[in-house]
Amino acid sequence: MQLLLLSPDEFNLRIAKVREAMTAAGIEAAVVQTNANLYYLTGRVFCGYIYISADTAVDPVFFVKRPVVLHGDNVVRIHKPENIASELARAGIHIPGAIGLELSLVPYSMALRMQAALGASSITDVSGALMAARAVKTPHELSLLRVSGAKHDAVYRKIPRLFRPGMSDIELQVEIERVARLEGCLGQFRVNGQDMEIFMGNVLAGENADAPSPYDFAMGGAGLDPSLPVGADGTIVRPGMSVMIDMNGNFTGYMTDMTRTFAPAPLEGRALDAHKLSVDICRELARMGRPGIAAADLYNRAVAMAEEAGLAEFFMGHRQHAGFVSHGVGIEINELPVIAPRSKAILEAGNVIALEPKFVIPGIGAVGVENTYVVNTSGDMEAITRSPQEIIIFEE
């Protein structure tokens, strides 16, 4: 079975981006070993390592522990990282003294083990270079994201018919999970870093939206168990509540991120105003979002709109506030750029970001929308999640 699932052109494009980012970071050679980055560089997750030289004369080498059936050009079966150095030497490849490793992701003891295995005098962090490369999607990656967006939309179209009066938030979530899985959702919710756990997404009904979670997600929820304190908590969905639905869009290995607000009965007043403002903020930021604009400007514009409307205290949470309004998305749910007040990021064509200007209204729940957008070379950002944005009343 061929290891490399990317076309040669696609592989060369991605490796060139990574090499450029490595060179910019002064990294001569790197060993990559985390699932998301292995997938980015080959089109598949495997157990092993990729050796990448910034020197284009040295081809990447793929070291595979499992599965045992993978082969192809520059694919080498190994049993442990300690085999890498001798295999590189056999191939006539000189390992520099300073080696890039994914130091923001790889456990401390693994990093030291790899340093020793490579005989490297120093290790430096290549995580940022990979994140930077991955922040600008290739046309092939965009096509996978668009497929995820379309399937994500197909699932959301079915949500209004899944609700039955008397249902709890989690009962509704389970029916959405089923529909999403039957539509091809892979389920896995990839988060960069180890700290944030979530299962298939978030359905927040009523006051539960105001329960602060441990995670740096935009919205919280108490969850069903203190081992996973986020999301649905068993609240029975009743008229007067909003139900914010932010469910997994991983249909292709690339995730879209989409939120819609539903309700068993029409909402009015501040909740309705805040919801409409969320849609307006998305429209305004989509209009502003093009290559060269500062991420911080987008954030500040969103906050200014919330302030102008007198809704700042409810923006991005109420008892606990999230410190961003948008984030990059792709293989993982929290990619670059981050749209936050102190972000130094400048938007580039090929960035894919989820805008999620949400509000938590005490006594009602969470309102607002989230959409995933592509930054194009010109024109407004392109929404690749396209479900209707108004508050949707469940069908009975």
Add this chain to the structure above:
Amino acid sequence: MQLLLLSPDEFNLRIAKVREAMTAAGIEAAVVQTNANLYYLTGRVFCGYIYISADTAVDPVFFVKRPVVLHGDNVVRIHKPENIASELARAGIHIPGAIGLELSLVPYSMALRMQAALGASSITDVSGALMAARAVKTPHELSLLRVSGAKHDAVYRKIPRLFRPGMSDIELQVEIERVARLEGCLGQFRVNGQDMEIFMGNVLAGENADAPSPYDFAMGGAGLDPSLPVGADGTIVRPGMSVMIDMNGNFTGYMTDMTRTFAPAPLEGRALDAHKLSVDICRELARMGRPGIAAADLYNRAVAMAEEAGLAEFFMGHRQHAGFVSHGVGIEINELPVIAPRSKAILEAGNVIALEPKFVIPGIGAVGVENTYVVNTSGDMEAITRSPQEIIIFEE
């Protein structure tokens, strides 16, 4: 909201076990920060850190970043790890020069950041001490595992009625996922370490059971997408195939692990023999498993039984073999002890292990069972997953 969800007695019991393991490892003080260990020590997942001194005169201190609403004795709100040292100084706690961190789990750059934040001259790995403490469950943990086992059984009882002729493996899996979630399954499948990804478990039909996966799970499967190459691959379930079902048992924050073999029509010959042998191996190992027995002896006995039956080449995989027959289970699916040929572990009362002597029969699929057992102070190991063990024919 009170941070500590454990009773004072339970908390003291767990801290005493961790301190004992720290002292055995020569670790004076440690900072714990991974979700599984935070949950173990407090009964909840939060974003923060616990400072633990091996000295019983120094109480543990809980540093909380999020959620912002937690409080209690020795609970300190902080914004970043750099606040820890001054807060400890304020409390009159002296930080030793050598600090234990979860170096097998915490990313390299986080470990160095924490070392600098604490002004520690050296850092040492406390992961093993925590794994050792967690390997011997407390009575309260056993009660949570028994609850998970009972709910896990309730889900498996419903499986035969979920199958419809013409279904694919993934369609069947989705219906099981739904029933499990409605029964209270939390979904999250906690794996120690970052490398192994799986979503809700594994349904393997026919030859797909022989597709090697990247992960060190007992069974493979090609999966539906190369970004998650494990488990169901869309195979239509047909008479003559086995369907091995190994689905998530996390109903309480503590996971039981259970596998049963189903089939649309009765299986005969080698597949049936191998299945019966799996049940026999479980029974034999459950009889052997008591405090003082070496894990390696259990492994060797299982292999010997497979060899005696002439089924060794199909044992624990066919094209790719797993190197263990059993593993500890609890908050994570891969706890201690590991029952493997070179394991030095000796069973202790309070260990909870999943025995999974499985076979992959070419042309048929995977057969065998998996059960979760408690090692008691005397007598056979106690199965806490108790569903019928024979090959179960789907109802139509």
